[in-house]
Amino acid sequence: MTSSISHIAAPMIRRKRGISVSSWTFGIAVVVALLALLPFAFVIWATIATGPETAYRLIARPRVGLLLANTVALVLITVPICALLAVALAYLTERTDMPGRRLWAWLCITPLAVPAFVHSYAWIGLWPSLHGLGAGVAISVVAYFPFLYLPVAAAFRLLDPALEDQAASLGLSPAAVFRRVVLPQLRLSLCGGSLLVGLHLLAEYGLFAMIRFDTFTTAIVEQFQSTYNGVAAHMLALVLVICCFALIGFEAVLRGRNRYARLGSGVARLAGITRLGRWRYAAMLLPALVAVFALGIPAYTLTRWLVAGGAKIWRMDEIGLALSQTLLICVIGGLVTVLAALPVAWLSVRKAGRSSRLVESCYYLASSMPGVVVALALVTVTVRVALPLYQTVATITLAYVIMFLPRALVSLRTSIAQVPVELEQAAASLGRSPGRALLATTVRLAAPGAAAGMALTSLGILNELTATQMLAPNGTRTLAMAFWALSGEIDYAGAAPYAVLMVVFSLPMTWLLHHQSRKIAGR
């Protein structure tokens, strides 16, 4: 009899506890997802509120056609160039005996530490008359190619060299092996990286505003600044969101459903190194050229302005204030974003299922929205529904959570996945309640991942300009905002210290990004 009682009672208790922890977590995850989807709801609401006739009148005009042409041309030219450059650089740094490969790999990632609008500022400093599509493409390439270089280089490291050997033994020349075996396996990372670059191009404001190249984002910000929160801005936002969806859909089609992972068991041998022979030194020209444009130009311009400005541009009171405000907002934003990502990160590892995947994809979709749309949505919602929250730290933090949550999620998930679930169970068997067992084991052990996620989120916040400008509480002046205001007044020398500070604080986080991409690649 006793055995049958325990048989019935034990599962009941266990099931009840299971529901309470994961359903709480799931509830929080859903609330965060709903908040993240706020910008969508806003765009849909704005379209309905505007009415079809007004909407049509506002969208079907030459100005929008011009913006669309600019934006499409920018994406269609920049992304392929970035992809080509990324594949060439990744191949040279990962698979050849080019001298100084590790150093060049570093130099290929370091441009990420320079905010896009600082790239623009540096080029303007060198060539003041720079403007238009050509300039936009050139600066975008140097500012964004690392987003493609990182995943492509990681994919190169993961390729199974046995497949390439196999193709050679089947009579394929090295060029044919690259085309028929290597490239198809790079497809996933090329697609993912291209999407990222494309979304950045759609969302970027500062880079293009500085060289007077009009895109949807610059137009929306201008509208917002001139007519505050008008219907015209809302309709531009609608078109921009549609562009983002088009890009996401296009990527999904290109990516396909093919499997590219290695078949079979065991660990792949390290990939072979191609000997470049007499091209060994000539090969360095490509990364050197890229480094000159992506790092040399910002370094040169900043140095020139620092020297020209001398001591008087270091107004320590203003710079100190901007720095402390920036760091504070980075810490708050980073911390809240990691906390918001924690429930879904835990769910996606421990209770993976359709609902957790759905919630997760909401975050990814929400984060693909340009900062300007997020800001517009939050401005509208706070002004109309919750005025006390307008231009508060809470609102801007929510914007950061929406924009940067996936960064925290990726880091968290990797480190939670490394904590064996048995530890949670062991803690529970030692008398901890499920919630406290979770805190004592997984949360504690996933702390490095949380720190990395926080750092990556902070990097995004540090260099964020568009949404910060539109949402920041009165009197706030972050490094990016101060830099933007000063360079807008053509005080290029005065802006230089702010740019330098942003680069200095971004550098260690770029290192982290590099480290993480290698770790995900397993090397």
Added chain:
Amino acid sequence: MSFLKVKGLHRRFGSVAALDGVDLVVASGSRTAIVGPSGCGKTTLLRMIAGFDVPDGGTITVDGVVLADAQNQLPAHKRGIGLVAQDGSLFPHLTVSDNIGFGLDRNFDGREKLVSELIDMVGLERSMLARKPEQLSGGQQQRVALARALARKPRLMLLDEPFSALDTGLRATTRRAVTEVLVAAGITTILVTHDQNEALAFADQVAVMRAGKFSQIGSPREIYARPVDAATARFLGEAIVLPADIADGFADCALGRVAVVGGARTGRADIMVRPEQIEVLAYGEDGKDVTGMASQIDFSGPSYDVTITTDAAAPFVMRLSLPSRNVLGEGDRVRLRVAGAAHVLSGPGSQ
């Protein structure tokens, strides 16, 4: 009719000599197995023949043409040498049909027909042609890999432990199927493996490799019965090595008086007897057989393991695996007899 000739091949990785002067001759249409413990250099040799690695010294010749020496190497894709790797290395992004036809000219008219013939040849259903590699079992993947390599009618086929990732049962059937296909196609084949049973079952010629050198090359039966030294003997299977006094074609040892082959040698030397040569008989006082006692019996179904200690003043201890027809008990007394001849190992005898 030597087809592949490897001569004095050297290769160093840092301070380690992976290949330390390797010579090998392979006859046209034959099957050679290269067997050795992991790290002995056998995969390096295979990769060098395929063209993925470069020798520091020595030559590789196929059909009278030098493929590689320390100065010049014909690139892998021009060698016409087929390869089936350990896990098949099927291209994960292509269907079975595209995998098999991968090495064929894309404008070749008979492509589809040839692919269908190849999949018949390796004994798979034609309906599998549309599948992706991940939808196949391990054994099926290996057969597709073989079909893919056969498509180009290679002059030499290299098999790099192609069966080791398969389950025990599947391993034997896949091995037999692959052997049949290769024999039917008349392709010269080299198999690299660390599994001595596989090597002995597969090949006409077995080359035993140790520390970057071949310690012995010969037919499977020859090297099993007459290994050059104790290490080679033990690598190829269980071996009982005992010191003996040899004279007039007989050896006096702990197992009594045993006939030896290769009998020019006299005096003290080590001899080797395979455990299956030892007959364990019921105890009886008659005859001059060596006697002993059974202990440490581990029963495992069809066979059982038993330790037998001889009754001599300096007892000799050996562990045998015997069929479970009549299982001995702990402490049972037995008579021992050696069937067939013992093999005299070269080198000085141990004391």
